[in-house]
Amino acid sequence: MKALIVAPSWIGDTVMAHPLFVRLHERDPGLELHALAPRWVAPVLRRMPEIAGVVDSPFGHGQLSLPARWRLARELAAQKFDRVYVLPNSLKSALIPFLAGIPQRIGFTGESRVGLINVRHTLDKVALPQMAERFAQLAEAVGAPLPRPLPLPRLASTPVQQDATLAALGLPRPPKLVVFCPGAEYGPAKRWPTRHFATLARELAARGYTVWSLGSPKDAPVGDEIAAQGPADNLCGRTSLDQAIDLIALADFVVCNDSGLMHVAAALGRPLTALYGSSSPGFTPPLSPTAKVVSLQLDCSPCFQRECPLGHLDCLEKLDPQRVLKESLP
Known part of the structure; x- marks a missing residue:
């Protein structure tokens, strides 16, 4: 049996798809499972032993590019997949498997794609509250x-990979390490204030911890603000996603906004404090027994907005660093 996954376009969503991959292998022990994925999430899939290979999906968010999709579909047709699992609910995500002629195309009915998905599930949001x-x-x-219960998401990071990452970045291995993930791609309503991260960094430094901030190049200004106020080395934008995975795997614990790297830390089994403001831990919680969720649970949250619609961001502004410190320390 040879199957294809059409992967999500977000890092956290891709991590949360890992229980599906485990279940598929349980049902078909000889399964050869590949993934069609954007290049920015491919490193996560390559850290999952259930995935035999990753095919590059070169399309950006919202990009149609019909001629390029047709060419990719022809390439996939030559690989003769027996079935495909289409995880996003968009029409575009189901188009390439249809054009590739993959016999079984499995997914939720989604947006106007009845003819594209031929093994159709109907989503019951009450029965399935989590992504x-x-x-x-x-x-x-x-x-x-x-x-x-579901299998827990798991990502691999070996000591050899970790040593190679430290050497490539010229970083010593700290005796006590905390990793901050202060970004959130979705928007500022999911970001704990930088001054709170900085306060927490000072408290941790006083206890002998080294603090590293990790994230994408877009998070570099946030990392700079934290570094200017507290002793936290800003590595945002200085690492590949592969390297970020290995550095998080070294951490004694991790403090994250609700973000893709939060799910990476959970899948690496690191002790984790997850800070929730505008989003809901009921839908996308960190799936790990070592994770703690901290939320003020205000009446106005979760609002699921990119920016605070009330203009005050109390759900995160009023989340005190001392409380996060108490929740985080072993």
Whole structure:
């Protein structure tokens, strides 16, 4: 059996798809499972032993590019996949598997794609409140209940990979390390204030911890603000995603906004404090027994907005660094 995954376009969503991959291998022990994924999430998939290979999806968010999709579909057709699991609910995500002529095309009915998906699940949001559950449901027969508990997402990071990353970045291995993930791609309503991160960095430094801030190039200004106020080395934008995975794996604990790297830290099994403001831990929680969720649970949250619609961001502004410190320390 040879199958393809059409992966999500977000790092955190891709991590939360891992229980699906585990379930698929449980059902078909000889399965050869590949993934079609954007290059910015491919490193996450390559850290999952269930994925045999990753095919590059060169399309940006919202980009149609029909001629390029047709060419990619022809390349996939030559690989003769038996089935495909389409995780995003968009029409575009289902188009390439249809053009590739993959016999079984499995997914939720989604937006106007009845003819593109021929093994169609109907989403019951009450029965499947979490995103990871919705992905895992695709491993079951249509209409069958989802077996619980789900396998936990897992990413691999070996000592050899970690040593290679430290050497490539010219970083010593700290005796006590805390990693901050202060960014959030979705928007500022998911970001704990930089001054709070800086206060926490000073408290941790007084206890002998080295603090590294990790994130994308877009997070570099946030990392600079934290570094200017507290002793936290700004590595945002200085690492590849592969390297960020290895550095997070070295941490004694991690403090994150609700972000892709939060899910990476959870899948690496690191002790984790996850800070929630505008989003909901009920839908996308860090799936790890070592994770702690901290939220003020104000009446106005979760609002799921990119920016605070009330203009005050109390859900994160009023989340005190001392409380986060108490929750985070072993």
